[in-house]
Amino acid sequence: MDDSFAPGIGHRLDAWANRDLNVGAIVALSPDLSKVANLLGVSQDVVRQVLHSWGPGRFDAELFMDGKAFRPDGKSASTLIPPAFGLAGVNLRTYTGWGSVTYWNAFVATLEMHGKGTFFDPRLDDANQFPVAARAGFSNVRSDPDLITPKLADLHLYQLAIPAPRPPAGSFDHDAADRGKDLFNGQARCATCHVPPLFTEPGWNMHTPQEIGIDGFQADRAPDHRYRTTPLEGLFTHAKGGFYHDGRFPTLGDVVDHYDGFFALHLSDQQKRDLVEYLKSL
Numbered sequence: 001m002d003d004s005f006a007p008g009i010g011h012r013l014d015a016w017a018n019r020d021l022n023v024g025a026i027v028a029l030s031p032d033l034s035k036v037a038n039l040l041g042v043s044q045d046v047v048r049q050v051l052h053s054w055g056p057g058r059f060d061a062e063l064f065m066d067g068k069a070f071r072p073d074g075k076s077a078s079t080l081i082p083p084a085f086g087l088a089g090v091n092l093r094t095y096t097g098w099g100s101v102t103y104w105n106a107f108v109a110t111l112e113m114h115g116k117g118t119f120f121d122p123r124l125d126d127a128n129q130f131p132v133a134a135r136a137g138f139s140n141v142r143s144d145p146d147l148i149t150p151k152l153a154d155l156h157l158y159q160l161a162i163p164a165p166r167p168p169a170g171s172f173d174h175d176a177a178d179r180g181k182d183l184f185n186g187q188a189r190c191a192t193c194h195v196p197p198l199f200t201e202p203g204w205n206m207h208t209p210q211e212i213g214i215d216g217f218q219a220d221r222a223p224d225h226r227y228r229t230t231p232l233e234g235l236f237t238h239a240k241g242g243f244y245h246d247g248r249f250p251t252l253g254d255v256v257d258h259y260d261g262f263f264a265l266h267l268s269d270q271q272k273r274d275l276v277e278y279l280k281s282l
């Protein structure tokens, strides 16, 4: 990738959301998917179909908990891969909460990648919400030897130390962004949830689907049935694939239009453009 996309961090794009990598297509190449098929109680062909339905930059961590591959409208139940930078000070790590950075590292290493680790979360015993996880005993996994737990502390510190990258010079209009900042903190009320400089709430940073005006499908696949307020720094790195957990809003302008309608903000077109320039500056 062109250096200009990563000022100050050279060629490394540590923790950027990979929106090109097609994880599902890669996993589907595996000659033997019988473990996954048995876990989900379906054929390997069905597993491959589901993996191919994700597309680039997407993953479905909850599939292995609840066995749901598609939303009621038939679209993939997968979500966009989120960035892993800029999480110091942020309480919950994923779009739908679940836990902190280290919670999610243990979850992914043990329950998703099936490394040899320890994982404990009795919320996964709820057989109505998480039939696959409850059947498989994911709420209490023990391994001998445990190769994951000794690595969690270093991984946690390392990950929290990765700051969000700054947008490249010239990638946004400074004057418009200044005006957008005032709107963000004032008239448009964005900062009530996206509290600067974290751009999420200190505390329990979760909201019901009704509070942000969207459906609850993905929220209901997580223990708290809510969406987490996304920290907004480094938005410019992951415009590809869209915004919100499932990419339902192709551009930042579409996100602003959604809030303008849902909260009846009555922003003018100029104000909406200013707000978008501010978002691009974060």
Ligand code: HEC
Pocket: 095, 184, 188, 189, 190, 191, 192, 193, 194, 207, 211, 212, 214, 227, 228, 229, 230, 232, 235, 242, 243, 244, 245, 246, 252, 255, 256, 259, 260, 275, 279
């Ligand atoms: C009631 C709390 C709340 C308010 C007010 C709010 N947001 Fe959000 N915001 C959220 C939540 C929760 C999400 C996560 C939604 C999802 O992923 O489905 C989110 C997601 C976003 C995203 C998508 C980030 C990404 O990486 O996908 C953007 C951009 C955003 N908000 C900007 C704004 C702007 C601009 C305003 C003001 C007009 C605003 N928000 C007002 C709670 C709020």
